[in-house]
Amino acid sequence: MTQSQLNRRHVLQAIGATGALAVAGCLGGDTEENSAGTDEPAAEEGLPAAKTADVDRIARDPTDIPPPVDWDEPREHDVTIRTERVTAEIEPGVTFDYMTFEGQVPGPMVRVRRGDRVNLTFEVPEDLNVAAHNMDFHAVYGPGGGADATTIAPGDDPTQISFTADYAGVFIYHCAIPNMDQHISSGMFGSILVEPEDGLPEVDTEYYLGQHEIYTDGDVGEKGHHGFDFDAMLAEQPTYVVFNGQAYGFAPDGGQPMQAETGETARVYFANGGPNLLSSLHPIGNVWSRYYRDGDLLTEPERNIETAPVAPGTTAAAEMEFPVPGPVKIVDHALTRAARRGALGVIDVSGEPTRDVYDEDP
Known part of the structure; x- marks a missing residue:
């Protein structure tokens, strides 16, 4: 790292939120970028036309998870994560400029075993970003969970940290520059499973x-x-409250429901990025048969939980079984968010009943 890059990083760490926004290019004048990428005067009324989306779906596939740990000795993992700013649809006809780790929301899951060593390379490509970023891993013992050392701006060289995954559990990671609330709201969070x-x-x-x-x-x-x-x-008054960056992205109407078969057991790793609101995690038509509160994988899980709070900046792991076919809906049970703002996903369970627990036409 050059001395000029080091000085730039220290400036970014030291300035307040307003200064950080200015550096990030977030405080513009009275212009808005139109769908063609040019600057035109902001409309007096209504919204600008929707932009052309850079990706088909902002929502990360919920099955995009590394396979379970199958080793019994500590090992090293070389992990590279890049930031990417993309325009995508929150719902059809509604576009938004997301800030992401690796182009989708949430960022990629990192999966390791306790005692493993993680060698992280963090990149902020100049041609894909207009803001400074970093990464704060809640699973990392160190200054800012690694945020201090990973703070870089577009054009800076990639930065690297190395840490031992010393705490078993499921943890959040997120961007943590001074205007971290905006960056997390715009999609910059994910999970590390130890x-x-x-x-x-x-x-x-x-x-x-x-x-x-x-x-x-x-x-x-x-x-x-x-x-x-x-x-x-x-004011903590969101327009949307969503799963994986997209309103109703895992619902039948315009979305892609999750899939399961009767007789199976499923585990959900759930991260509440926030930045502000507590989630009341509930499976409609089922219960969490084993619930690992706050991502705690060492304590015996709680049993048959209907609805559980997940604070912003934390996680949960929860399991359930599917004895009969039909939809199981996962929602934030602050139900206006599920009914009107997007926080609902569906697991479409197919197959024959495995036992007699429910009959629609007795």
Whole structure:
């Protein structure tokens, strides 16, 4: 790292939120970027036209999870994570400029065993970003969970840290520059799973979901391109509350439901990025048969939990069985968020009943 890059990083760490926003290019004038990428005067009323999306779906596939740990001695993992700013649809006809780790929300899951060494390379490519970023791993013992050492701006060389995964559990990671609330709201969070030395109970299916709020200058469902609204964030009044960056992205109507078969056991790794709202995690038509509160994988799980709080900046792991076919809906049971703001996903369970627990036509 050159001395000029080091000085730049120290400036970014030291400035306050307003200064950071200015450096990040977040405080513009009275112009807005249109769908063609040029600057035009901001419209007096209504939203600009929706932009062309850079990706088909902002939502990370909930089955995009590394395989379970199958080693019994500590090993090293070389992990590279890049930031990427992408325009995508929150819902059809509604676009938003997301900040992401690796182009989707949530960021990729990192999965290791307790005692493993992680060699992390963090990159902020100049051609894909207009902001400074870093990574704070809640599983990391060190300054800022690694945030201090990983703080870089576009054009800086990649930075590297190395840490031992000393704490078993499921943990959040997120961007943590001074305006971290905006960056997390815009999609910059994910999970690191540190399995205990003896591993986790085997399940048939695993899902990875991340909830967060999106604060925009438009209304729910209003067509067009939504900009970020700092006043709404300060008031903690989100436009959308979503799973994996997308409103109803795992629902049948326009989404891609998760899939399961009767007789299977599933585990959900759930991260509440926030940045502000507590989630009330509930499976409609089922219960969490084993619930690992706050991502605690060492304590005996709680049993048959209906609804459980997941604070912003933490996680849960939860298991359930599927004895009969039909949809199981995962929601934030602050139900306006599920019914109107996007926080609902569906597991479409198919197959024959495995036991007589429910009959629609007795």
